[in-house]
Amino acid sequence: MMRRFDAIVIGAGQAGPSLAARLTATGRKVALIERKHVGGTCVNTGCMPTKAMVASAYAAHLARRGAEYGVVTGDIAIDFARVMARKDKVRFDARKSNEDWLEGMEGLTFIRGHARFESPTEIRVGDEILSARQFFLNVGGRAVTPDFPGVADVPYLDNVSMMDLTEVPEHLIVVGGSYIGLEFAQMFRRFGSRVTVVEKGPRLIAREDEDISAAVRDILEREGIAIRTGAQCIRFVRSGGGIGVGVDCAEGAPEIAGSHILLATGRRPNTDDLGLDRAGIAVDQRGYITVDERLETNVPGIFALGDCNGRGAFTHTSYNDFEIVAANLLDNEPRRVSDRIQTYALYIDPPLGRAGMSETEARRTGRKLLIGTRPMTRVGRAKEKGETLGFMKVIADADTQEILGAAILGTGGDEAVQSILDVMYAGRPYTTITHAMHIHPTVSELIPTVFGEMRPAE
Numbered sequence: 001m002m003r004r005f006d007a008i009v010i011g012a013g014q015a016g017p018s019l020a021a022r023l024t025a026t027g028r029k030v031a032l033i034e035r036k037h038v039g040g041t042c043v044n045t046g047c048m049p050t051k052a053m054v055a056s057a058y059a060a061h062l063a064r065r066g067a068e069y070g071v072v073t074g075d076i077a078i079d080f081a082r083v084m085a086r087k088d089k090v091r092f093d094a095r096k097s098n099e100d101w102l103e104g105m106e107g108l109t110f111i112r113g114h115a116r117f118e119s120p121t122e123i124r125v126g127d128e129i130l131s132a133r134q135f136f137l138n139v140g141g142r143a144v145t146p147d148f149p150g151v152a153d154v155p156y157l158d159n160v161s162m163m164d165l166t167e168v169p170e171h172l173i174v175v176g177g178s179y180i181g182l183e184f185a186q187m188f189r190r191f192g193s194r195v196t197v198v199e200k201g202p203r204l205i206a207r208e209d210e211d212i213s214a215a216v217r218d219i220l221e222r223e224g225i226a227i228r229t230g231a232q233c234i235r236f237v238r239s240g241g242g243i244g245v246g247v248d249c250a251e252g253a254p255e256i257a258g259s260h261i262l263l264a265t266g267r268r269p270n271t272d273d274l275g276l277d278r279a280g281i282a283v284d285q286r287g288y289i290t291v292d293e294r295l296e297t298n299v300p301g302i303f304a305l306g307d308c309n310g311r312g313a314f315t316h317t318s319y320n321d322f323e324i325v326a327a328n329l330l331d332n333e334p335r336r337v338s339d340r341i342q343t344y345a346l347y348i349d350p351p352l353g354r355a356g357m358s359e360t361e362a363r364r365t366g367r368k369l370l371i372g373t374r375p376m377t378r379v380g381r382a383k384e385k386g387e388t389l390g391f392m393k394v395i396a397d398a399d400t401q402e403i404l405g406a407a408i409l410g411t412g413g414d415e416a417v418q419s420i421l422d423v424m425y426a427g428r429p430y431t432t433i434t435h436a437m438h439i440h441p442t443v444s445e446l447i448p449t450v451f452g453e454m455r456p457a458e
């Protein structure tokens, strides 16, 4: 017997459950299929556990600096089992509350299993076939394993297995110098590991401007993290009790010996085992599901949300996808994915908060630019906290006064940058900010000043 639904949601990540809640509230009969853990990557092996661990690492860092603040802490030690238990409580509590929410959702049939299309209107989960008029794909992604020579011969870690470490690695080699790599690199350095970051590109976080990459590198090197950029032809070998990583850098030793390797070289969508060809759903060359402005695929009635559509790679972009689909389908409110302004943070300490274009992207538009920068050493709140690393940068269009982008690498940067983001959403000129009064003493208080001090870009 085939069960029929009005709508089927595949994946209980950041978009699926909220969409299921809206759909069931209209009286629709909805099924939600999840093959692993409710909450998906963010709750179980992504944002939440990593940010809980970042908090422990920050506490260790501050404790080490205690004497600077007049706090006598003596030698500090890491109770790693406690760090991991704290992280587990954060993620398991979140997973449980998501599960309770789904279980109590009237009109929802929650099914555990792997879903695969049989046709544009049917999926298979185990032995059962389910059909629906509409499908919403929220299947997320997973870490890629690059085919480095020797990768099959050595044990390596990814963001999932990092969650199960039982001891602090003696020497963690992080391959990939972007979000995942740098967050883990700094936290494990603070937990006491030796850490080496190996990045094949010429600099860290290559999506950012060069001055930001350089400042991030400086922050990490000050803590004793070794960084090897321009590492082409990475290869792995077993070496003694540990692992050797051949890096062939232009400079430095050709091989690094470590105890653990974390591969953080990007992610790929979970679209290869979804039977998309049976439904005729188009994907791009990298496997991302092709969607239009309303996140509908080439097959009418089938939508793709979150990391699997390649239009974003964050929890907030996945949730925003849910809002866009719900607005168009249920609220008669036309919303488009291109209406959103890119924004994200990198959670090293101090964090990097970003909104809109980078300077490089802004220059590429050919517009006449105004650019302002201010080091965090000239931000009172940062001085008071003893956290003066980093800088702020803002970019505006010299002719229209439109704010184009901002970066705040500094204490509180992840929060402060969002006051700029909201003015961008409001479509107001930068003078709105220069005329605004902010609270003293905060990092945000200097945002009007940095806009006021902008100079024409050369």
Ligand SMILES: Cc1cc2nc3c(=O)[nH]c(=O)nc-3n(C[C@H](O)[C@H](O)[C@H](O)COP(=O)(O)OP(=O)(O)OC[C@H]3O[C@@H](n4cnc5c(N)ncnc54)[C@H](O)[C@@H]3O)c2cc1C
Pocket (backbone or CB within 6 Å): 010, 011, 012, 013, 014, 015, 016, 033, 034, 035, 036, 037, 038, 039, 040, 041, 042, 043, 045, 046, 047, 048, 050, 051, 113, 114, 115, 116, 138, 139, 140, 141, 159, 180, 270, 273, 274, 305, 306, 307, 308, 312, 313, 314, 315, 316, 318, 347
């Ligand atoms: C280490 C790490 C740290 C991160 N930190 C941040 C951060 O600080 N801030 C931020 O914004 N983002 C962060 N991210 C990114 C964020 O986790 C993702 O962007 C977000 O989880 C994407 O949500 P999603 O709903 O698209 O997919 P996911 O959360 O991946 O959910 C997809 C779900 O679909 C299920 N599924 C897949 N295929 C099937 C199938 N065939 N049948 C049934 N179920 C299926 C999966 O099991 C999964 O539960 C981080 C990611 C990582 C790895």
Ligand SMILES: NC(=O)c1ccc[n+]([C@@H]2O[C@H](COP(=O)([O-])OP(=O)(O)OC[C@H]3O[C@@H](n4cnc5c(N)ncnc54)[C@H](O)[C@@H]3O)[C@@H](O)[C@H]2O)c1
Pocket (backbone or CB within 6 Å): 146, 175, 176, 177, 178, 179, 180, 181, 183, 198, 199, 200, 201, 204, 205, 206, 234, 264, 265, 266, 267, 313, 314, 344, 345, 346, 347
């Ligand atoms: N703070 C956050 O919001 C946060 C945190 C973690 C992850 N994420 C999300 O997860 C996604 C994946 O993060 P990521 O850091 O794994 O990927 P990424 O795609 O951002 O970066 C991968 C890095 O690995 C390098 N690389 C690629 N192949 C390599 C190779 N063969 N050898 C050495 N280096 C190589 C790349 O040059 C790049 O610097 C991000 O797009 C991000 O959206 C977000």
